Amino acid sequence: MFTTNHKLVLASASPRRKELLAMLALPFDIVTSEVEETSVQAATMQDYVKGVALLKTRDVAKKVDNATIIGADTIVVFNNELLHKPTTREEAISHLTRLSGARHAVMTAVAIIDSKGQETTFVEETTVVFNELSQELIEAYVASGDPFDKAGGYGIQTAGTLLVKRIEGDYNNVVGLPLAALFTQLVALQIIQFAKE
Numbered sequence: 001m002f003t004t005n006h007k008l009v010l011a012s013a014s015p016r017r018k019e020l021l022a023m024l025a026l027p028f029d030i031v032t033s034e035v036e037e038t039s040v041q042a043a044t045m046q047d048y049v050k051g052v053a054l055l056k057t058r059d060v061a062k063k064v065d066n067a068t069i070i071g072a073d074t075i076v077v078f079n080n081e082l083l084h085k086p087t088t089r090e091e092a093i094s095h096l097t098r099l100s101g102a103r104h105a106v107m108t109a110v111a112i113i114d115s116k117g118q119e120t121t122f123v124e125e126t127t128v129v130f131n132e133l134s135q136e137l138i139e140a141y142v143a144s145g146d147p148f149d150k151a152g153g154y155g156i157q158t159a160g161t162l163l164v165k166r167i168e169g170d171y172n173n174v175v176g177l178p179l180a181a182l183f184t185q186l187v188a189l190q191i192i193q194f195a196k197e
């Protein structure tokens with residue numbers, strides 16, 4: 001369907017981002033970064049998430065020559081507060097208790113750095129509305145272990161889907177990569193083209 005003359009590199013250890021990018025059916029490598037995400041200071045959540053995505057992507061761009069690097073970061077924002085990946089059972093329960101019966105934003109920033117070092121970033125936002133959650137459901141879900149590697153403490157693509165009433169926006173963005181927006185951007189930057197018969 002598409003072609004590229006660029007060597008594409010995904011700057012992510014996330015298996016979900018790998019699966020999503022693979023949907024373009026173009027070859028890519030994975031090179032991960034080891035940056036400290038908490039070092040980013042920004043005035044808005046959008047600038048924060050962009051800053052983290054850029055930090056990861058620049059770190060990988062330093063390690064790889066002649067490639068287009070794609071990196072991303074996903075945050076969950078509730079009442080203008082960041083709900084990070086929970087590290088304890090208590091924190092996971094606290095996140096989900098706060099999200100219960102309410103709406104929150106999932107923002108994924110994508111950074112693209114081409115082989116000449118030109119940087120492009122954008123942020124995609126999806127609104128997620130949660131059901132009223134019983135304490136029983138929250139505790140059972142947290143006991144499954146699913147919340148711990150995920151921003152906000154849930155995965156919409158796993159059993160966390162039971163918590164969700166509805167979403168407004170791109171589903172893939174919640175999972176970690178707004179593929180349609182990324183595709184549009186890669187075409188606009190002439191990094192990928194439509195294949196001719």
Ligand SMILES: Cc1cn([C@H]2C[C@H](O)[C@@H](COP(=O)(O)OP(=O)(O)OP(=O)(O)O)O2)c(=O)[nH]c1=O
Nearest residue numbers: 012013014073074150151154155156174175176
């Ligand atoms: C809200 C939500 C988040 N997530 C995930 C997406 C991201 O992988 C993760 C947020 O952490 P990130 O720091 O964005 O990504 P990561 O640490 O998993 O991978 P890397 O930095 O190497 O790219 O939360 C889901 O999988 N499902 C969801 O419904």
